[in-house]
Amino acid sequence: MADLEPNFWIDVEGDVVAQLVDHIVLLACESQVRFAERFGGVAWVGDLSEPPTFTFHTDPPTLFAPSFVGSTSAEGSWMWGWHNINQFTESVVAIANTVYGNGEQLGITELTTPLQPLDPDARAAQGLPARTDVATQYTLLTQALSLDPAPIWFRSLGDSPDDQATFILRNDAEFSLPPAGSLSVNRTLTEGLSSGLMTDHVLAVHSYAARREGIELDRADVDRYDLRCADGTVTVRFDDLRRISAVESTIGPETVGPESIGAEWGDG
Numbered sequence: 001m002a003d004l005e006p007n008f009w010i011d012v013e014g015d016v017v018a019q020l021v022d023h024i025v026l027l028a029c030e031s032q033v034r035f036a037e038r039f040g041g042v043a044w045v046g047d048l049s050e051p052p053t054f055t056f057h058t059d060p061p062t063l064f065a066p067s068f069v070g071s072t073s074a075e076g077s078w079m080w081g082w083h084n085i086n087q088f089t090e091s092v093v094a095i096a097n098t099v100y101g102n103g104e105q106l107g108i109t110e111l112t113t114p115l116q117p118l119d120p121d122a123r124a125a126q127g128l129p130a131r132t133d134v135a136t137q138y139t140l141l142t143q144a145l146s147l148d149p150a151p152i153w154f155r156s157l158g159d160s161p162d163d164q165a166t167f168i169l170r171n172d173a174e175f176s177l178p179p180a181g182s183l184s185v186n187r188t189l190t191e192g193l194s195s196g197l198m199t200d201h202v203l204a205v206h207s208y209a210a211r212r213e214g215i216e217l218d219r220a221d222v223d224r225y226d227l228r229c230a231d232g233t234v235t236v237r238f239d240d241l242r243r244i245s246a247v248e249s250t251i252g253p254e255t256v257g258p259e260s261i262g263a264e265w266g267d268g
Contacts, residue, residue, distance in 0.1 A: 012106055015129070015199070016106060016108055017108070017110065017111075017129070017131070017137060017138075017141055018137075018199040018200075019199075019200070019203065020140070020141035020144040020145070021137050021140045021141055021144070021197055021198075021199070022198060022199055022200050022203040022204040022207065023144045023203070023204075023207040024140050024141075024143050024144035024151060024207070024211075025140055025192055025195065025197050025198055025204055026188055026189065026192040026198075026204055026205070026207075026208035026212075027150075027151060027207075027208050027211050027212060028140055028143050028151045028152075028153075029188055029191045029192045029195060030177065030184070030188040030191075030212075031150045031151050031152050031177060032152055032153070033188075033191065034150075034175075034177060035152040035169075035175065038058075038175070039056050039058070039062070042056045042057060042058060043056070043057045044056045044057065045057075046066065046156065046167075048066070048068075048086075048088055048089070048092055049089070050089050050091070051065075051091070052065065052066050052088075052089060052091060052092050053065065053066070054066045054154065054167070054169055062171065062174050062175070063171060063174075064154075064169035064170060064171045064174075064175070065091070065169070065170050065171065066092060066154075066167040066168070066169055067081075067091075067092060067093070067094065067095040067096070067142075067146065067167060067168040067169075067170070068081035068084075068088055068092050068093055068096055068165070068166075068167055069081050069095070069096060069138065069139050069142045069153070069166040069167060069168060070096065070135070070138060070139075070165075070166060071163070071164060071165040071166065072118065072135050072162060072163070072164045072166075073162065073163055074159075074160045074162040074163055076117060076118045076119055076122075076162070077115055077116065077117055077118060078115070078116050078117075078118055078134050078135060078138065079114060079115050080096060080099070080100070080111075080113075080114050080115075080138075081093050081096030082096040082097045082099065082100040082114075083114035083115070084096075095142055095145060095146050095168065096142065098145050098146075099111055099141070099142055099145060100112055102145065109127065109128065110128050110129060113128065116128055116134075118134050118135070120132060133197075135164070135166060136197065137197065139153050139166050139168075140197065142168060143168060146168055146170075148168065148170055149172065149176065149177070149211070149213070150172075150175060150176050150177045151168065152168070152169050152170075152175070153166055153167065153168055153169070154166070154167050154168075154169050155167075177212070177213065178214075179213055179214030179229075179230060180212050180213065180214035180215045180227075180229045180230075181214075181229050181230070181231050181232075182227075182229045182231055182232035182233060182234050182249045182250065182251050183249060183251065185212075185215065185227055185229060185234045185249075186234050186247055186249040188208070189205070189234070189236065189244070189247050190247070192204065192208075193244060200242055201238060201242055201243050201244045202225075202238055202242045203242075205225055205227075205236050205244070206225070209225070209227050214229055214230060215227050215228065215229060216228040216229075220235075223237055223238045223239070223240075224236065224237050224238070225238075231251055231252065232249060232250045232251035232252060233249070233250045234247065234248070234249050234250075235247070235248040235249075235250070
């Protein structure tokens, strides 16, 4: 798949969108929590002229480079950023263009259809996958393709709560994740499961460990991954449907868990 090496492995015969979501969902969950802790409630202003910036009024101000993903409307539709009816500069829509390019290369209609309904039945009627929470899944797959080490998104509201423009923000110098710790990794796994966005849990955990600074991955057994951090180890066990069944954290000599969670989580 274009533009994805060396961080991706994709089964092009499967659901590529779901796989891309799995590739990023845990890292994105962790990054978004940290972003909210630092910038939640902070006044901001966006300027999409050249050079485009989103400025958060911290002391001193923090500037991010925005990339436009797409937008939802009160009429219940999604429009991809690469359609670019607002004539944003190339840097603002570059990652959206990457989404289009990969969709075109692989023949993925939903990545090359500029305007599409959000309602699952309406999508199915148009020959599109009947996904739920389309905007979130499309934002995540765009984050996966961006290769950002700390992927975060930001939604700007329009005239109604359903009018939302979604941007990816990046400033590696001002916003990054600290080296992973066993408790934060455990918490991230739990939050990722709670999101309901993970399809292939093995792929999601493997990709998270491969991308996340401070994690050394050890595939201890066919149904067990050990995620080794500087302060301890998080052991993740999977059932025969590739779902997480238990998570156990060891911090130095102490162990937190195991927490049996497989009964609560489906495979969607």
